Amino acid sequence: MNKAEMESFRQKLTGLRDRLRGDVNHLADEALRKTGGEASGNLSNTPYHLADLGTDNYEAELTLGLLENQEQVLEDIRDALARISNGTYGRCEECGGDIGRERLQALPYARHCIACARQLQQGDVPGKVEDEL
Numbered sequence: 001m002n003k004a005e006m007e008s009f010r011q012k013l014t015g016l017r018d019r020l021r022g023d024v025n026h027l028a029d030e031a032l033r034k035t036g037g038e039a040s041g042n043l044s045n046t047p048y049h050l051a052d053l054g055t056d057n058y059e060a061e062l063t064l065g066l067l068e069n070q071e072q073v074l075e076d077i078r079d080a081l082a083r084i085s086n087g088t089y090g091r092c093e094e095c096g097g098d099i100g101r102e103r104l105q106a107l108p109y110a111r112h113c114i115a116c117a118r119q120l121q122q123g124d125v126p127g128k129v130e131d132e133l
Contacts, residue, residue, distance in 0.1 A: 013080055015074055024074065
């Protein structure tokens with residue numbers, strides 16, 4: 001991969017990182033917002049109905065799940081930027097082969113080539129030969 005391509009991916013990653021940081025801040029605010037009470041126009045912090053409480057809990061869990069996913073992507077982006085700095089960006093962490101340009105365009109923080117990613121998703125360890133019984 002030449003320097004211009006590497007710089008292009010670095011810019012793409014930093015732009016994505018900056019956008020996700022804003023999303024994470026928004027999700028954190030949503031997760032921590034108070035429900036009920038004066039914020040919702042009620043005089044009490046107790047929901048009027050059990051269904052309201054269930055909905056509030058569901059929304060809080062959903063928001064926390066999204067927040068966790070976004071934080072993981074931010075960590076992956078941070079790692080990808082480190083790989084650019086140390087010259088290993090675009091190489092699969094499992095087999096050492098090149099990660100396809102199309103894959104990096106779609107997922108610029110990808111750690112694995114498509115073949116190794118498929119094996120990892122299926123629970124296989126790439127390059128490991130199963131012991132015969």
